[in-house]
Amino acid sequence: MTLEISPVATLQGDLRPPSDKSLTHRAYMFASIADGDSVVRMPLRGEDCESTLHCLIQLGLRHEWMSPSEIRLVPPREWQVPRGDLDCGNSGTTMRLMSGLLASRPLDVTLVGDASLSRRPMQRIAEPLRMMGATVEGDTAPLHIVGGQLRGIDYVSPVASAQIKSCVLLAGLGAEGVTSVREPSPSRDHTERMLRATGVRIEQNGAVSLAGGQRPHGFEITIPADISSAAFFLVAAAMLPQSSLAIHDLSMNPTRTGILDVLRQCGVPYELLGEREELGEPVSTLEIRAPKFLKPFEISGSLVPRLIDEIPVLAVLATQCEGTSVIRDARELRVKETDRIETVSTGLRAMGAEVETFEDGLAITGPTKLKAAQIDAAGDHRIGMAFAIAGLISDGGVKIDNAESIATSYPGFTDDLMRLAII
Numbered sequence: 001m002t003l004e005i006s007p008v009a010t011l012q013g014d015l016r017p018p019s020d021k022s023l024t025h026r027a028y029m030f031a032s033i034a035d036g037d038s039v040v041r042m043p044l045r046g047e048d049c050e051s052t053l054h055c056l057i058q059l060g061l062r063h064e065w066m067s068p069s070e071i072r073l074v075p076p077r078e079w080q081v082p083r084g085d086l087d088c089g090n091s092g093t094t095m096r097l098m099s100g101l102l103a104s105r106p107l108d109v110t111l112v113g114d115a116s117l118s119r120r121p122m123q124r125i126a127e128p129l130r131m132m133g134a135t136v137e138g139d140t141a142p143l144h145i146v147g148g149q150l151r152g153i154d155y156v157s158p159v160a161s162a163q164i165k166s167c168v169l170l171a172g173l174g175a176e177g178v179t180s181v182r183e184p185s186p187s188r189d190h191t192e193r194m195l196r197a198t199g200v201r202i203e204q205n206g207a208v209s210l211a212g213g214q215r216p217h218g219f220e221i222t223i224p225a226d227i228s229s230a231a232f233f234l235v236a237a238a239m240l241p242q243s244s245l246a247i248h249d250l251s252m253n254p255t256r257t258g259i260l261d262v263l264r265q266c267g268v269p270y271e272l273l274g275e276r277e278e279l280g281e282p283v284s285t286l287e288i289r290a291p292k293f294l295k296p297f298e299i300s301g302s303l304v305p306r307l308i309d310e311i312p313v314l315a316v317l318a319t320q321c322e323g324t325s326v327i328r329d330a331r332e333l334r335v336k337e338t339d340r341i342e343t344v345s346t347g348l349r350a351m352g353a354e355v356e357t358f359e360d361g362l363a364i365t366g367p368t369k370l371k372a373a374q375i376d377a378a379g380d381h382r383i384g385m386a387f388a389i390a391g392l393i394s395d396g397g398v399k400i401d402n403a404e405s406i407a408t409s410y411p412g413f414t415d416d417l418m419r420l421a422i423i
């Protein structure tokens, strides 16, 4: 599918972005190992989370849609052997967290994914699972896992990755003894929060540790909106003069709010209103306005995992900042749905931006009036949406090829854009 985006004057109004992808994956997975029934309201119906749900159903999770936005989930007494392979689609989170759950169960299962997922590194989870005693064949998909009796390990992860951390912790629930994970800087902590909120005892002091043999209890959750999806509109509002948006019901987990640090560096005015909690996760309304001009920003070190998925659209923001913005320590971008350093820099250069690339990041000098271009999203949802936002401020608009993957995390993206845009 080719998506055509024309320039607009400003963005105005109210938005409730789609529900959080990380939380929806985890809610389905926790429900499938809980000691009772669970209810998930407003799950993300994007393709990635649907992949997780379908895999779990094949493993014995029972489900009933009580309404289009409420699902009741009943865990199996024992996980059953699935008929055929488990298809994780385009979703790294599905494959890596599911592997952790499977490793402690006496099943022989093969996990497969699409072409993009089949290129992504799985050795990063295979290695700790092997250390715990599971059989994992393959360092990329297809992954063949034979689960069984695991022992707890003290794992020092070489990368700050919530997927690695969550995989090892979920395997640790079914292992003998204590499992600990340490990482170079803190990655998103949704798994830890959900474990605690569902009654699992965990310790956090430098490492995250839990004792095996524990089970989450059944729970109810209403999934808040995803800040990684809101990011596209936050950046658009910051760049388009006179914009003003209220973004409602937004998940505000501090391990995910790095984009707000960047907006502050740029001088973008925003305000948080009315904080509440949802199963251990803070939720707020965020109001944002366009500033008179944008200052350049720097992203490095421990800020990177707090905004990793937002970097493509923040690179678009950098093209409108007055000076050079620098993104370093972001090597992980090279192993996402595409090599995002490559796809972002290729697309931005095609639009006339001044971009330097490094092994671990980008430097972008602005402001540049972006010109019309045809961009290949290469099946990467974040790239498709980042360049749609670039199209809004361009001279003549953009055509984005292979943009259907936007439904991975944000079904309804173009509808929201059209509704808020004033031409």
Ligand SMILES: O=C(O)C1=C[C@@H](OP(=O)(O)O)[C@@H](O)[C@H](O)C1
Pocket: 021, 022, 023, 025, 092, 093, 160, 161, 162, 163, 164, 166, 187, 188, 308, 309, 332
């Ligand atoms: O745990 C999660 O839900 C996610 C963790 C991040 O990946 P890494 O753990 O590979 O950094 C992120 O990029 C992904 O979109 C979702």
Ligand SMILES: C=C(OP(=O)(O)O)C(=O)O
Pocket: 048, 090, 091, 092, 093, 094, 309, 336, 337, 382, 409
């Ligand atoms: C990297 C992403 O997701 P995953 O790793 O789950 O495919 C993403 O959503 O940008």
